[in-house]
Every structure is written in C-alpha cells, then in structure tokens.
Amino acid sequence: MRSCFVLIICVVLVSGCGGGASSGDIQDPDAVDTSDGMDLGSIDNPGAIDTPVANDDQDQGAADSDSRDPGGESGISDTASDPAGDPNQGDGVPPVDTAGNTDVPDAFVPHPDPKTVPLFQADAVLDFSLDFTPDQWALYQLTITKGIKDYAHCNLTFGTNSFVDAACRPKGNPTSWADQKKPQFVVRFNHWDANGRFMGLRAINLEYSPYHFAPIRDRLGLEFMAAAGVVSSRVSHVRLSVSGQDYGLYQNIEVVDHEFLEDNFVDPSGNLYEQGNKLITNEAINDLTRIWDLEDLVDGEPLTGDHTSFFASLAQLTDMHQILREMAAEAVLPTGDNFINGGSNFFWYDQPGRGFLLIPWDLDDVFSEWARTDSDFWAYWGEPGTGLPPCKFWQLVQQNPVWNSEFLASVRELRDGPFQAVKTRVADVCAMIRPIHETDAYREGDMQEFDADCTDMVARIDARTVFLRQAAP
Numbered sequence: 443m444r445s446c447f448v449l450i451i452c453v454v455l456v457s458g459c460g461g462g463a464s465s466g467d468i469q470d471p472d473a474v475d476t477s478d479g480m481d482l483g484s485i486d487n488p489g490a491i492d493t494p495v496a497n498d499d500q501d502q503g504a505a506d507s508d509s510r511d512p513g514g515e516s517g518i519s520d521t522a523s524d525p526a527g528d529p530n531q532g533d534g535v536p537p538v539d540t541a542g543n544t545d546v547p548d549a550f551v552p553h554p555d556p557k558t559v560p561l562f563q564a565d566a567v568l569d570f571s572l573d574f575t576p577d578q579w580a581l582y583q584l585t586i587t588k589g590i591k592d593y594a595h596c597n598l599t600f601g602t603n604s605f606v607d608a609a610c611r612p613k614g615n616p617t618s619w620a621d622q623k624k625p626q627f628v629v630r631f632n633h634w635d636a637n638g639r640f641m642g643l644r645a646i647n648l649e650y651s652p653y654h655f656a657p658i659r660d661r662l663g664l665e666f667m668a669a670a671g672v673v674s675s676r677v678s679h680v681r682l683s684v685s686g687q688d689y690g691l692y693q694n695i696e697v698v699d700h701e702f703l704e705d706n707f708v709d710p711s712g713n714l715y716e717q718g719n720k721l722i723t724n725e726a727i728n729d730l731t732r733i734w735d736l737e738d739l740v741d742g743e744p745l746t747g748d749h750t751s752f753f754a755s756l757a758q759l760t761d762m763h764q765i766l767r768e769m770a771a772e773a774v775l776p777t778g779d780n781f782i783n784g785g786s787n788f789f790w791y792d793q794p795g796r797g798f799l800l801i802p803w804d805l806d807d808v809f810s811e812w813a814r815t816d817s818d819f820w821a822y823w824g825e826p827g828t829g830l831p832p833c834k835f836w837q838l839v840q841q842n843p844v845w846n847s848e849f850l851a852s853v854r855e856l857r858d859g860p861f862q863a864v865k866t867r868v869a870d871v872c873a874m875i876r877p878i879h880e881t882d883a884y885r886e887g888d889m890q891e892f893d894a895d896c897t898d899m900v901a902r903i904d905a906r907t908v909f910l911r912q913a914a915p
Contacts, residue, residue, distance in 0.1 A: 568694070611628050643697065653807075677693055779804075779830060
C-alpha cells in the first residue's frame with residue numbers, strides 16, 4: 443500500500459525509488475514489521491548512506507530460490523543487451539524501440555504452469571477452504587493479538603485438490619489489523635516441507651483491504667499491466683471458508699517468486715529483489731554486486747548537468763525499454779505509492795544477459811483518492827501524508843530525450859487502448875462478485891456504497907483520460 447522504502451538511500455532512488463517513512467499512514471495494510479524477515483541489513487552496501495527504512499511490506503511470503511522442478515531446465519540464456527537496453531528478447535510482448543516498433547521476432551512468450559491456471563480463472567469466483575484445528579486457530583488468533591507473523595498449521599482445499607499441513611499466518615501490517623473485519627492470509631506449502639507445492643505453487647496470498655468498498659483494485663491494476671505487456675501477477679477472486687465459516691471475498695494475488703520467474707522469463711536464474719532491495723532468490727550466493735552498482739550509479743549522479751555517461755551506464759545495467767513501459771503504465775493508471783512515485787511497491791528482476799526489469803506490485807489504491815486523476819506523472823510522489831521522496835531514478839531518466847519520447851509514446855498508446863478497456867472490466871468484475879459480496883458478513887460498507895465505488899472507478903478512468911490527453915497530446 444502506500445509506503446516506500448529507502449534502500450540505503452534511494453536505491454531507493456534506484457532500486458526502488460522508494461523511501462519515506464509512512465508510519466502514521468493508516469492506509470498501509472501491507473506494511474511490514476521487521477520481525478517478518480525484512481532484514482535490510484543483509485543488503486547493506488558499505489559505500490551507501492544509511493537512511494531509515496519505511497515499514498512497507500508487499501508481504502506475499504518470502505520467496506525461495508529453489509525452482510518448481512529442481513531437476514528441470516533453467517531456460518535458454520538471453521542475449522546481451524545493446525546500449526539502449528534492448529536484448530531483442532521479450533517478456534509478455536516484444537521490446538519496444540524508440541520508434542515504437544514491436545516487430546521483434548522470436549520473442550519469449552510467458553507460459554504459466556498449466557497446474558496453476560485453475561487457481562486464477564478470470565470469469566468466476568473460486569471457492570477456497572482453510573481448515574484449522576481448534577488449537578491451531580487459537581494460535582493463529584493469538585498471533586494477530588500479539589501483532590506477530592508466526593505460522594499455524596492449516597489445510598487448504600480447492601475443488602478436489604487439498605493440501606494437508608500447510609502453514610498459515612496473518613498478512614499485512616500488524617498496525618492495521620485492528621481496522622480489519624477479517625484477517626488476510628499467507629498460505630505457504632513449503633514452510634514445514636521445503637518441497638511442498640500445491641498445484642505448482644509454494645504459496646498463496648489472500649488479500650482483503652478495509653479501505654475500499656469494491657475489492658477489485660489489485661485485480662484491475664494488474665490486469666491492465668498485463669494488457670500493457672508488462673509481466674505481472676495473475677489475480678482471481680475467491681470466496682473463503684475458514685473451518686466451515688464463510689469469510690467472504692478475497693483477492694488471490696499470485697506470488698512473485700522463482701516459479702513466477704520460470705513462467706515469465708527466458709532465464710529465471712537471476713536475482714529477484716522484493717521492494718527493490720530484499721533479495722529473495724539466490725540467497726545462498728547472496729551476490730549483491732549489481733544491485734549495488736545500480737544503487738551507486740543513481741545515488742552518485744547529480745540531478746543537473748550532462749548525463750551522457752550516466753545514461754550509457756544505466757542502459758548497460760537495465761532493459762530501459764521494459765522499465766519505460768512499466769513506468770508509463772503506472773503513469774496512466776495512475777499509481778500513488780509505486781515505483782514512479784518514489785514508493786517501494788515493486789520488484790527488480792535482474793535477468794542474466796538482459797539487465798534489471800520492473801515487476802509491478804500492490805496496486806490496491808489505483809482508481810481512488812490515493813492516486814489523483816490530475817496527478818502530474820513527471821513529479822507525483824504520492825498524496826500528502828504518504829511521506830514519499832522523489833524518485834531520483836525517474837527524475838534522471840526523464841531528462842533523456844529519447845527515453846522521454848518513448849515513455850510518452852507508451853503513455854498515449856496505453857491511454858487510448860488498454861486503459862479504456864478497464865472500464866468494461868470494472869463493470870464485469872463488479873457484476874461477477876456482487877452476489878457473493880452482498881452475502882459477505884465482513885464486507886466494508888453496504889451494497890449502495892459498493893455500487894457507488896464501482897461507478898466512481900469508471901468516472902476516474904474517464905477523468906484520467908481527459909487529463910492525459912492534455913498532458914500528452
């Protein structure tokens with residue numbers, strides 16, 4: 443949610459652009475407490491300046507570095523990137539060059555594991571069941587009372603598929619749990635047994651937000667990202683039963699981990715950084731050299747002056763085409779606490795032979811008052827009170843006229859294409875979940891407020907479109 447980090451200074455700037463404190467922001471149900479393994483000391487760069495780290499948690503359950511199939515192929519190595527950051531390989535869609543040409547042959551096509559597909563159906567609300575023994579449910583409740591993220595034993599059932607002895611813990615920021623009518627859940631299948639998998643997954647995220655009447659924003663935002671050609675998590679809606687009691691609607695948001703990399707990138711063996719700084723693959727090797735290089739490059743570059751050398755070095759470290767596309771998609775929505783805003787809600791993936799790529803995360807405040815429709819995408823560091831610093835990475839990149847032109851071309855294309863289709867998705871998803879949401883004893887607000895929120899999201903898309911046509915004619 444609204445947060446940011448400060449990766450030892452703004453790798454922050456870079457590694458995430460993120461960083462200000464937001465401890466007083468009640469709109470932060472996904473902020474992390476450091477007891478849940480967010481040890482930024484493990485990535486400390488001796489050459490960087492230490493700054494306080496904001497407690498923002500993407501909180502999907504930490505990823506492990508072992509693959510879905512340890513005996514399988516890791517994928518074909520990608521080609522080296524050119525000085526513009528274009529390896530002539532793609533994820534989702536082929537890379538876009540500065541002229542807007544997407545006709546790149548033999549681009550890699552994401553291929554979700556077929557076992558996982560039923561868990562992320564687009565046209566139905568799925569039924570999940572979590573079951574606890576009385577003592578384990580009491581333990582789970584105790585972790586909420588204490589504000590800690592300890593695991594309890596649980597069982598998960600979906601259709602005819604069951605997983606016995608999974609690990610369940612509360613999800614999100616413990617400081618917000620008092621606001622929640624029902625808990626969020628991280629369900630891990632490899633916590634007690636490292637080889638545990640459920641339908642190809644090692645974990646499931648079940649998210650609920652107490653801050654919006656229509657619980658669909660993560661889904662719509664991530665679907666838009668996918669339509670924009672940006673690799674992103676799949677999302678489904680589920681009706682959850684907990685030990686026989688109906689807990690109503692949740693969003694099931696795909697975990698970004700090694701399985702995700704295997705499904706979406708030609709080479710899944712690189713380093714994946716949650717919040718732009720927490721290494722969650724290849725931890726045993728723990729080679730942070732390249733993230734430090736990226737961090738130091740941005741931290742050390744003045745905001746004014748000749749950036750020719752900086753631009754060349756940045757293009758060697760990253761796939762700037764992919765990053766510009768992701769930032770353009772954030773700008774169109776807009777986001778309020780993500781990469782382009784100086785927030786920490788994103789992942790870096792350092793794909794071998796290609797460089798750093800952005801993976802979006804936590805879009806639960808799009809189409810709301812926390813992401814204004816008239817926000818200036820050149821310098822929108824979130825709403826007052828979020829405590830986000832400027833994203834130095836973006837401040838520098840927008841000074842490159844070629845990259846600036848490519849970014850604006852993507853803004854126009856996405857504004858007039860995939861963004862307009864989101865309005866239909868708002869209507870479709872609201873209609874799909876409405877009957878179940880109506881019976882949800884834990885829902886936020888009444889059905890009139892739900893309907894009004896759905897209508898308001900469409901109005902916000904229209905208002906944003908008008909603004910973008912003025913800002914990027």
